[in-house]
Amino acid sequence: MLHWEPDRDGVRVRTPQGTYAAARLIITVGPWAGDLVPSLATRAVPERQVLLWAQPLRPERFQPATFPVFNMESPEGRFYGFPVYGVPGFKIGKYHHRLERTDPGAVDREIHPEDEMVLREGIRRYFPDADGPTMAMKTCLFTNTPDEHFILDRHPEHPNVAIAAGFSGHGYKFCSVVGEIMADLALGGRSAFDLSLFEIRRFTAT
Ligand SMILES: Cc1cc2nc3c(=O)[nH]c(=O)nc-3n(C[C@H](O)[C@H](O)[C@H](O)COP(=O)(O)OP(=O)(O)OC[C@H]3O[C@@H](n4cnc5c(N)ncnc54)[C@H](O)[C@@H]3O)c2cc1C
Structure with missing residues (x-):
């Protein structure tokens, strides 16, 4: 349209x-x-978001039978994520990732070191057994109301x-x-x- x-x-x-x-x-x-x-x-208001899949150091701890889908308030903000399912990585994102309002037609789809830092901080602090190599990162959009x-x-x-x-x-x-x-x-x-x-x-x- x-x-x-x-x-x-x-x-x-x-x-x-x-x-x-x-x-x-x-x-x-x-x-x-x-x-x-x-x-x-x-x-x-569209906002750029970033997701990261990490290779767990202890994969057995991040299986659907042992690890939940989570949405977690923390002093750093709200993280969410999933057990290893479908792809061999632990998935994590953070609401309002880097507070980047954006034009949906011109979203920055590149991944920057700052993007990884935000999510890596959450992994290190709260999920140290998932703190293995980054397997993939992707951007997407949220559309937030006040x-x-x-x-x-x-x-x-x-x-x-x-x-x-x-x-x-x-x-x-x-x-x-x-x-x-x-x-x-x-x-x-x-x-x-x-x-x-x-x-x-x-x-x-x-
Ligand atoms: C990485 C990520 C993870 C998410 N995880 C969850 C989750 O776990 N649980 C959950 O509930 N929600 C989740 N969401 C949010 C959820 O995806 C969105 O809330 C939902 O998709 C919004 O639906 P929508 O129809 O408004 O927009 P969209 O799904 O973006 O659909 C809008 C559609 O309109 C089309 N369009 C745009 N402009 C035009 C036009 N001019 N003419 C015709 N078509 C047009 C677009 O191409 C698109 O297909 C997640 C979102 C992201 C990005």
Whole structure:
């Protein structure tokens, strides 16, 4: 989608393949939310994240049967990670890795020594038995809202446009219920769930 605009009968959506007319539209474009809904640009903010897979020194301690998926508050910040599963490495990331807001179209996909340092510090301090060689590192994007709760709502000015955005690094596990909510918002204008936590106007109400 290159552009959307309301018209008398609903919404017109322009794409490289052509222009489509629809009665209703759901916008779920992840880090690009602020491009397609400008009022969200300061409320759904893309942030560069980095993940690291380390070769454990004691692999037997990092197997799914002995080591949990974790999400851990620490004085240095919040680390998350997984046991060795699928690929032979212990996976770790840190929320708000290096506090790098970014343009989703121009993300720095290079891995820098500073990226490794952030995650290595967490491994050394909290998982010393995983402190073997780095096997791989990757970048990805989170799209954060100010309170890190999702945006699941209808557009404040165009109620036939529904928006799901700002999943703040924890949207994947909710995708089935989010799909149901967005279908209900688009088709009937409301959801059976209480969505007050996810309304767009919470950012202007205070
Ligand atoms: C490394 C990493 C680990 C994560 N781990 C977890 C986890 O363990 N648990 C969890 O719950 N969540 C996790 N998340 C977060 C989760 O992936 C996101 O919250 C979720 O994917 C957000 O969904 P979304 O649909 O908003 O965006 P996306 O998944 O980014 O999807 C948006 C889609 O819109 C498309 N798009 C963008 N612009 C346009 C356009 N103009 N026209 C058409 N299409 C467009 C994009 O190509 C993309 O396919 C993780 C994220 C990352 C990066």
